Amino acid sequence: MLRVENLRKRYRTGDEALKGVSFSVPAGEVVGLIGPSGAGKSTLIRCVNRLVEPTDGNVFLNDLNITQLGRGDLKRARRRIGMIFQEFALVERLSVMENVLSGRLGYVSFWQSFTRRFPQADVDKAFALLERVGLSDHADKRADALSGGQRQRVGIARALEQDPELLLIDEPTASLDPKTSRQIMRLITEICRERNLPTIINIHDVPLAQAFVDRILGLQDGELVFDGPPSELTESVLTRIYGEEDWTTMRGDQDDGEDGRSARLIKEAPAELV
Numbered sequence: 651m652l653r654v655e656n657l658r659k660r661y662r663t664g665d666e667a668l669k670g671v672s673f674s675v676p677a678g679e680v681v682g683l684i685g686p687s688g689a690g691k692s693t694l695i696r697c698v699n700r701l702v703e704p705t706d707g708n709v710f711l712n713d714l715n716i717t718q719l720g721r722g723d724l725k726r727a728r729r730r731i732g733m734i735f736q737e738f739a740l741v742e743r744l745s746v747m748e749n750v751l752s753g754r755l756g757y758v759s760f761w762q763s764f765t766r767r768f769p770q771a772d773v774d775k776a777f778a779l780l781e782r783v784g785l786s787d788h789a790d791k792r793a794d795a796l797s798g799g800q801r802q803r804v805g806i807a808r809a810l811e812q813d814p815e816l817l818l819i820d821e822p823t824a825s826l827d828p829k830t831s832r833q834i835m836r837l838i839t840e841i842c843r844e845r846n847l848p849t850i851i852n853i854h855d856v857p858l859a860q861a862f863v864d865r866i867l868g869l870q871d872g873e874l875v876f877d878g879p880p881s882e883l884t885e886s887v888l889t890r891i892y893g894e895e896d897w898t899t900m901r902g903d904q905d906d907g908e909d910g911r912s913a914r915l916i917k918e919a920p921a922e923l924v
């Protein structure tokens with residue numbers, strides 16, 4: 651369970667990116683975080699593991715108050731939080747297997763990581779994860795030889811290799827085509843449910859979020875203005891989150907998406923998308 655209480659962030663520039671945000675995510679629930687550019691989505695995700703230092707408020711991962719940890723304890727706590735990034739953040743010249751094993755770097759000694767000698771149990775786990783994400787035949791390939799979708803699968807396996815208790819995912823499909831995006835979203839949500847992981851996905855694509863997540867959080871100008879199931883994300887709520895002009899433009903833009911279906915999907919059964 652993740653619990654965020656009254657989280658605030660004011661950057662040195664004076665920008666108030668989060669104005670007292672509170673919510674919790676129970677184990678196994680996949681939450682999509684939506685909102686216009688500048689709403690504070692990245693700041694929120696990064697405040698949870700303190701890549702960005704919150705100005706005020708608390709973040710609890712189960713019973714652990716992450717906001718109160720000193721450096722050493724924070725480092726240990728971060729092992730428990732898996733991150734998946736838009737640009738995959740792989741080490742290009744290393745193999746797929748080495749990239750997945752790098753998820754264990756927080757656990758093994760400096761010497762083990764320097765010599766890249768990981769315990770057999772870690773290697774076995776990495777093979778099992780590669781199989782789960784559909785890449786067992788690619789373990790020895792260099793990361794830069796993979797397609798975008800395959801690279802994101804490596805990113806997912808790497809995050810899981812660290813045995814996380816929480817997943818934070820930042821725009822996982824922004825660099826992918828529509829079909830691959832759906833495959834990746836399906837994989838992420840299946841795995842989170844299988845492993846009972848609370849998960850937050852920062853996602854720009856509203857129909858894609860609606861089709862796959864359990865719950866949506868809508869941020870607008872640093873405030874939570876929607877918290878509910880995808881089915882309650884009506885046109886008027888979306889207009890409130892994005893503003894009339896931007897939401898209308900977004901819908902128009904998305905008609906250019908695959909099969910011109912994206913905008914219509916809001917009113918259609920999610921199953922139609924998958």
Ligand SMILES: Nc1ncnc2c1ncn2[C@@H]1O[C@H](COP(=O)(O)OP(=O)(O)OP(=O)(O)O)[C@@H](O)[C@H]1O
Pocket residue numbers: 661662663665666667685686687688689690691692693694
């Ligand atoms: N390092 C920073 N220093 C100062 N202000 C920042 C910094 N990072 C973000 N901000 C400001 O905080 C606000 C929220 O930004 P944030 O990147 O969290 O929004 P976002 O919803 O993730 O946007 P996007 O969808 O464009 O990534 C914006 O006003 C932004 O300009």
